[in-house]
Amino acid sequence: MRWLLLKDLQILRRSPLQAVLLVLYPVLIAVLVGFAISRGPEKPRVAFLNEVPSNARISLSGTKLPSANVQRRICDKVECVPVHSRAEAVSKVESGDVLAALILPENLINQINSLSTLLPGTPKVEVIVNESNPLKASATEDKITALLAQANLAIAKRIAVEGSKYLNLVIKGGDLPVLGGGVHILGLRASAQILEGLEPALPKGPLRQALGQVTAFANEAGENLDIAGPLIERLAQPIQVHKVDVGGSSPPLETFAIAAAATLTLAFVTVLLVAGSLALEREENAYPRLVRGLVSPEALLGEKVLLGVITGLVVTVLMLAGLAIFVPLEWSRFALWIAAILVGGGASGAAGAALGAAAREVRAVSLLAFMVTLPVAFLSLVPAGTVGHGLFDVIKVITALFPFKPALEAITAALESGNGTLGGPLLHLAILILAYGLIARLALRRFARV
């Protein structure tokens, strides 16, 4: 077996393009995944025209509220490109320099302030998008709409807090700042106390009874308005989110991305190499000569799977080492990585052997390997709940028949503690090794046909 292995490695070395692809491919994947998970999403460029005067403030009962910092809130989430006119904003959107433009008109604060008057206006902002790319335009519009919703919320919270302060003043009393000075407000509680003190001084009769009613009203109003304060603050954000995780051990996104990249590399390298190398034995007409007493078909299959596993192991570990530059990996679990890669590679190699034995020609095998591996990999990454129950059940059955998903589960579990158990996926992979090995052995019967 070792001489056949040496021969296959010599052939691989003689195919510089193939060898370079085998090394470059995982390096490229590692760099791309590394950058993707370590840099976070780029902010969309949005032209921003703020025509609101800098000293304009939302006012409540004649008092100006502190700034809600709407511009800062928006520009934290998108890359704001300052523009000086609407025409400049439109021009930038049209040229593609920015994805969209957001214009806060000069009268925006006045319109907001009018909401508390008898003649309420409609505060509006303008969003300009380029519809030539509907997908991008829709995504940008959604992002800006979400940002404006956040800005609305911030303003509402500010108003609620201020409103709550005034309410407190009415209940408990205090000083109300007016025109640089202050006006003392007695407050409902103090009013009730004064009235209660006056009540015994009055003779029994209709006047004392009326005063009693006013005192009772002041007490009740104070108590009821006391609970209105928090209610007003809640109105700004009536629905709170309480997140409960019942999914058990979902791996962090970074670990999952690394495991997916590693599994994809392992699957492609082993399936393509084993399938192609086995088909090459037939294309070179060497198979009948080999199995004429030199090597048994089982040993030949074993050699091909071993070739795939060794190459897959080297390439995948190289890729993980490359990813470690971007993301810290738990090197203390290295032995578990190796176990997952070896068994996952073994199952992918056995599947490659079955493909190679069935297709028999290198070109057909390469095409078949891509046609099988790529869709199975995509299906394996479909999360539960994103498609209908019936369809997801079908996907589960299909992905269970191929090594990608259990290999992904094994590598995810091996990379980091708390990402599920390793035993189940390894057992699944072991069963697939046996099943695909048997299929490959049966398909090899056709190899010998003259």
Added chain:
Amino acid sequence: MQARGLVKRFGDREALKGVSFEAAPGELVAVIGPNGAGKTTLLSILAGILKADGGDVDVAEGAVGWVPQQAALYRRLTVEENLLLFARLEKHPDPHASVEEMLELSGLGERRGEVVARLSGGNQQRINIAIGLLSRPSVLLLDEPSVGLDPRQRARLWKFVSGLAVRGTTVIFSTHDIQEAERYGRRMLVLADGEALFDGSADELREAVREDAVDPAAADRDFETAFVTYLQHRGH
């Protein structure tokens, strides 16, 4: 080598219908016949690639070297690497010495470091045969060895093969080239539709055509005409 009553079926089709023959040491036997006659099937059974459904082959284990119709070589390996691989797989005690011997025998010593894909079809076939000889077989089976070779390469190939026979190797080869069979085959086994119609020398086949008395003149024309006439008289 002795073959007795060999039968092979592929589904409903009977590819060999009880073929028997024998070959002595140093003999060059040409297996000829029209397409689908069963030549490759016969050689594959003798080589142990296919199992016969009936009959048996009497030959010592490991005594048969087999050279398939298309060169069974790794084209990305060099001449030497190919020979060394098969010598190692044959478990030769000194594989490097065996490689040297085969390089000398095939006359490709100077091209040992060349990748097989860059060699001519004739030279590839010589390596193909050299690999078949690595096991030092007493019987060498060649399936259409000269297909695709130019006349010069063919002449060089047959000089090489004849040399093996002179050294005592039994050579059994199939061919479509009737003139080649006459020139190099000491004996001819004519197959048609899975049956062995004739087993003898070229002169004996001409004599058989003459004895048919349908077109006796055909026996004195070229050997291909005599061969075709022989087949036609027997309904093939």
